Amino acid sequence: MVSLSREAQDKEMGTEDYAISLRNLYKVFGPDPDQAMQLLSEGEGKDEILESTGNTVGVHDASFDVEPQEIFIVMGLSGSGKSTLLRCVIRLIEPTHGSIFLDGEDVTEMDDGQLRQLRREKTGMVFQQFALFPHRKVIDNVAYGLEIQGVSRKERHRNSAEILDTVGLSGWEDYYPENLSGGMQQRVGLARALVHDPSIMLLDEPFSALDPLIRRDMQQELLDLQKRLNKTMLFITHDLDEALRLGDRIAIMNDGEIVQIGTAKEIITEPADDYVANFVQDIDRAKILTAVDVATAEVPVLRQDHSVSGAWQEISETDAFYVVLTDEHRRLIGMVYSHDIRAQLENGSVSLDPLPIHEMERVSLERPVEDLFPLLSTNSSHPLAVVDRDGRLEGVVDASSLVSGLTKDGEVPRGASQ
Amino acid sequence: MRETLVSFLMEYPDDWQLPLAGWVDAITDWLIAEGGMVWDALSYVILFVVVRTERFLLWLPWSAMLVIFFVVAAFVVGPKLAAALSGGFLFIASLGMWDPSMATLAMVLVATAMAVMIGIPVGILMSKYEVLNRLIRPVLDLMQTLPSFVYLIPVVMIFSIGRIPALLATLIYAAPPVIRLTNLGIRQTASDVVEAGRSMGSTSMQLLLKIQLPLALPSIMAGINQTVMMALGMVVIASMIGAGGLGVEVFRGIGRLEVGRGFVGGICIVVLAVIIDRLTQQAIEGQGESHNG
Numbered sequence: 001m002v003s004l005s006r007e008a009q010d011k012e013m014g015t016e017d018y019a020i021s022l023r024n025l026y027k028v029f030g031p032d033p034d035q036a037m038q039l040l041s042e043g044e045g046k047d048e049i050l051e052s053t054g055n056t057v058g059v060h061d062a063s064f065d066v067e068p069q070e071i072f073i074v075m076g077l078s079g080s081g082k083s084t085l086l087r088c089v090i091r092l093i094e095p096t097h098g099s100i101f102l103d104g105e106d107v108t109e110m111d112d113g114q115l116r117q118l119r120r121e122k123t124g125m126v127f128q129q130f131a132l133f134p135h136r137k138v139i140d141n142v143a144y145g146l147e148i149q150g151v152s153r154k155e156r157h158r159n160s161a162e163i164l165d166t167v168g169l170s171g172w173e174d175y176y177p178e179n180l181s182g183g184m185q186q187r188v189g190l191a192r193a194l195v196h197d198p199s200i201m202l203l204d205e206p207f208s209a210l211d212p213l214i215r216r217d218m219q220q221e222l223l224d225l226q227k228r229l230n231k232t233m234l235f236i237t238h239d240l241d242e243a244l245r246l247g248d249r250i251a252i253m254n255d256g257e258i259v260q261i262g263t264a265k266e267i268i269t270e271p272a273d274d275y276v277a278n279f280v281q282d283i284d285r286a287k288i289l290t291a292v293d294v295a296t297a298e299v300p301v302l303r304q305d306h307s308v309s310g311a312w313q314e315i316s317e318t319d320a321f322y323v324v325l326t327d328e329h330r331r332l333i334g335m336v337y338s339h340d341i342r343a344q345l346e347n348g349s350v351s352l353d354p355l356p357i358h359e360m361e362r363v364s365l366e367r368p369v370e371d372l373f374p375l376l377s378t379n380s381s382h383p384l385a386v387v388d389r390d391g392r393l394e395g396v397v398d399a400s401s402l403v404s405g406l407t408k409d410g411e412v413p414r415g416a417s418q
Numbered sequence: 419m420r421e422t423l424v425s426f427l428m429e430y431p432d433d434w435q436l437p438l439a440g441w442v443d444a445i446t447d448w449l450i451a452e453g454g455m456v457w458d459a460l461s462y463v464i465l466f467v468v469v470r471t472e473r474f475l476l477w478l479p480w481s482a483m484l485v486i487f488f489v490v491a492a493f494v495v496g497p498k499l500a501a502a503l504s505g506g507f508l509f510i511a512s513l514g515m516w517d518p519s520m521a522t523l524a525m526v527l528v529a530t531a532m533a534v535m536i537g538i539p540v541g542i543l544m545s546k547y548e549v550l551n552r553l554i555r556p557v558l559d560l561m562q563t564l565p566s567f568v569y570l571i572p573v574v575m576i577f578s579i580g581r582i583p584a585l586l587a588t589l590i591y592a593a594p595p596v597i598r599l600t601n602l603g604i605r606q607t608a609s610d611v612v613e614a615g616r617s618m619g620s621t622s623m624q625l626l627l628k629i630q631l632p633l634a635l636p637s638i639m640a641g642i643n644q645t646v647m648m649a650l651g652m653v654v655i656a657s658m659i660g661a662g663g664l665g666v667e668v669f670r671g672i673g674r675l676e677v678g679r680g681f682v683g684g685i686c687i688v689v690l691a692v693i694i695d696r697l698t699q700q701a702i703e704g705q706g707e708s709h710n711g
C-alpha cells in the first residue's frame with residue numbers, strides 16, 4: 001500500500017509545471033497486449049514477442065517532459081513509433097500502459113466527455129497527408145472545430161477567416177482543398193488546428209509530404225508563427241535537418257524506445273548510441289556547432305605584465321609559433337610571434353613592451369562555425385580568438401582545432417575527405 | 419452386420435435427415451397464427467402508401483407528368499438528356515402503356531424508398547459494428563441468390579395475393595445493394611480524415627453526419643441506383659402475385675401466347691429502366707463534380 005501510493009506520487013511529481021509529460025508510456029498492438037507487457041518486463045526482445053505472440057510493440061517505455069511554449073521534436077526512422085506516440089497523447093490510440101499529463105492533468109483518467117473537451121480546447125493536430133475534408137470548402141474545413149462546438153456560423157467564419165489570414169491564405173476561403181497546392185493545403189491544416197486557439201500543437205510530420213523548397217518555407221513560417229503564438233509544440237519528423245532547424249529539444253526514437261533527449265548540440269556532439277550517431281553522421285556540423293565548440297584552450301597565453309624570460313618558458317613547452325597576449329583579467333590584447341620573443345631574449349631584454357603585437361580576429365562564443373571558415377582563410381596564419389562578452393579569452397580556433405572539433409573521435413567527416 | 423454397414427455407407431439413412439422443411443412450415447404457421455395483428459397493421463401502412471402513390475401518378479394527366487418530369491430531370495441532368503428521357507415517356511404513352519407504366523413506377527418508387535429508409539441505417543450500423551457486419555452479410559447474400567419463388571410462397575401465405583407481398587418480395591430482392599454500398603462507403607472514408615475529425619473532439623454522431631455520410635454519398639447513390647434497377651427487374655415476378663402494372667402485360671402475354679402484347683410490356687420496362695438509370699447515374703456523377711467550385 002505504502003509503496004504503491006508513493007509510486008503514484010512520484011508519477012505525478014512535477015507534471016503540473018510541464019505542458020506535456022509522458023510517464024512510462026507503452027503501446028502494444030495485437031491480440032494480447034497484456035501477455036506482451038509481461039514478456040517485455042521479463043526482458044524479452046520485441047522481435048521475439050512479435051514472433052511468438054503476434055503482438056507489435058509500438059511504443060516502449062517512453063517518458064519525457066515538454067516545457068510550455070517549447071518546440072519538442074520526436075525524431076526517428078519510419079516505423080519507430082513516432083505517430084503512435086503522438087496519437088497516444090490525446091488517446092486517438094489508447095495507450096496500453098503509462099500516463100500522459102497535459103498541464104498536469106492525467107489524460108488517461110479522463111472519460112469520453114472530458115477527452116472531447118480536451119481535444120476541443122487544449123490541443124490541435126496537424127497530419128502528414130493533410131487529412132483535410134474534401135467535401136468542405138477551405139473556410140468550412142477551418143471552421144469545423146468551432147462548428148462541432150456549436151459556435152454560430154457567422155462567428156466561426158469570422159474566426160476562421162482571421163486565422164486563414166494568419167497563415168497567408170486569405171482569398172482562398174471558398175475553394176475546395178483539391179484546388180490548392182500541397183503547401184497551401186497544409187496551411188489549411190495548420191489553420192484548422194489553430195482555430196480554437198489550443199495551447200498545445202501536435203504535428204505528425206506536417207511537412208514531409210511537401211517539396212523540399214516549400215518545406216523550408218513552411219518551416220520558416222512555423223518559426224515565425226511560433227514567435228507570435230507561443231504554442232507548445234510536439235513535432236514529429238524523420239528529417240534531422242528539420243529537427244535541428246525547429247527544435248528546442250529533440251528526442252530520438254528507435255524501435256519504440258526513446259534513446260536520447262537533448263538539444264541539437266548535445267545530440268550531435270554526444271550521441272547516446274550507434275543509432276543516434278548514424279543519424280547525425282551526415283549532418284553538416286558546421287551549421288550547428290559554434291565557435292566555443294571548436295575552440296582549443298591549449299594555447300600558450302601570456303599576461304602582459306610577465307617578463308620575456310617567463311614567456312620563453314611558456315612557449316618552449318609548446319611548438320606554437322605564437323603566444324596570445326592578455327591583460328591581468330584575461331582580456332585579449334593580441335598575439336606575439338614566438339620568433340620575436342626569441343630575438344628579444346637574445347638581445348637580453350626582459351620586457352614584452354617593445355615587441356610587435358598583432359591583431360587577432362575576435363569571435364563570440366555563439367558564432368556559428370560556418371562563419372569561421374572565411375575568417376580563417378582570409379588570414380590563414382592567424383588563429384581566431386574566441387572571447388566572451390567582456391572580451392575575456394576562452395580559447396582560439398585554428399585549422400587543426402576546427403577539423404578535430406567538426407569530426408567526432410578524430411574521424412574525418414565524409415565531406416572533408418576529398 | 420457387414421451388410422447393414424455397407425447399406426449404411428451406400429444410402430444416407432433416413433432418420434439422420436434434418437427436418438428443415440418442417441421447421442420452415444412450423445415457423446410460417448406460427449407467423450401467420452400469432453403475428454396476425456402485426457401483419458395487418460403493416461399491410462395497411464404499405465397498402466396506403468403504394469395505393470396513394472399509384473393514384474397520384476395516374477391522376478396526373480400524361481401531359482402534366484411529362485412537363486414535371488422534364489423540369490426535374492433538366493435540373494439534375496441538363497435539358498438535353500432530360501428531353502431525350504421525356505421522349506421515352508412519350509414513347510410509352512404512344513404504345514398505350516401509360517397506366518400500367520405508372521402503376522409499375524409507383525411500385526418501384528415505393529419499394530426503393532423503403533429500401534433506402536431501411537437500407538441506409540442498416541448499412542451505417544454494419545459499418546460501425548463488426549458483429550452486425552458479420553451477421554448481416556450472409557443474409558444479404560441469401561436475399562440476392564435465393565430464387566424469389568422460395569420466399570414468395572411464405573410471403574403470400576402471410577399477406578395473401580396483392581400489392582403488399584409483391585412489394586415485400588421486391589424489397590427483399592432490391593434492398594441489398596443500398597445496404598452494401600452504404601456500409602462500404604462509410605468504411606472507405608479515408609481513415610486519416612476521420613482521425614482528423616476525432617482529433618478535434620467530434621462526437622461519433624458528428625463524425626457520421628458531417629464527415630462519413632457526406633463522403634460516402636457517391637457510394638450510397640450508386641447503391642440506390644442498383645436498388646432501383648433491381649426493383650424494376652422484379653416487376654414481372656411481382657406481377658404474378660398481384661402487383662399489377664407492366665409486369666401483368668408481360669405475364670399475360672406469355673400465358674396467352676400473345677407475343678406482341680408481352681413484347682410491348684417488356685419494351686416499356688426497358689425504357690423505364692433506361693430513364694431511371696440515366697437519371698440516378700447522372701446524379702452520382704454530378705455529386706462528384708460539385709467539389710470543383
Ligand SMILES: Nc1ncnc2c1ncn2[C@@H]1O[C@H](COP(=O)(O)OP(=O)(O)O)[C@@H](O)[C@H]1O
Nearest residue numbers: 029056057058077078079080081082083084085
Ligand atoms: N494499428 C496498428 N496495428 C498494428 N501495428 C501497428 C498499428 N499502427 C502502427 N503499428 C506498428 O507500430 C510500429 C510503429 O508505427 P508508427 O507509430 O506508425 O511509426 P512511425 O510513425 O515512426 O513511422 C510499426 O511497427 C507499425 O507497424
Ligand SMILES: [Mg+2]
Nearest residue numbers: 079082083084
Ligand atoms: Mg508516422
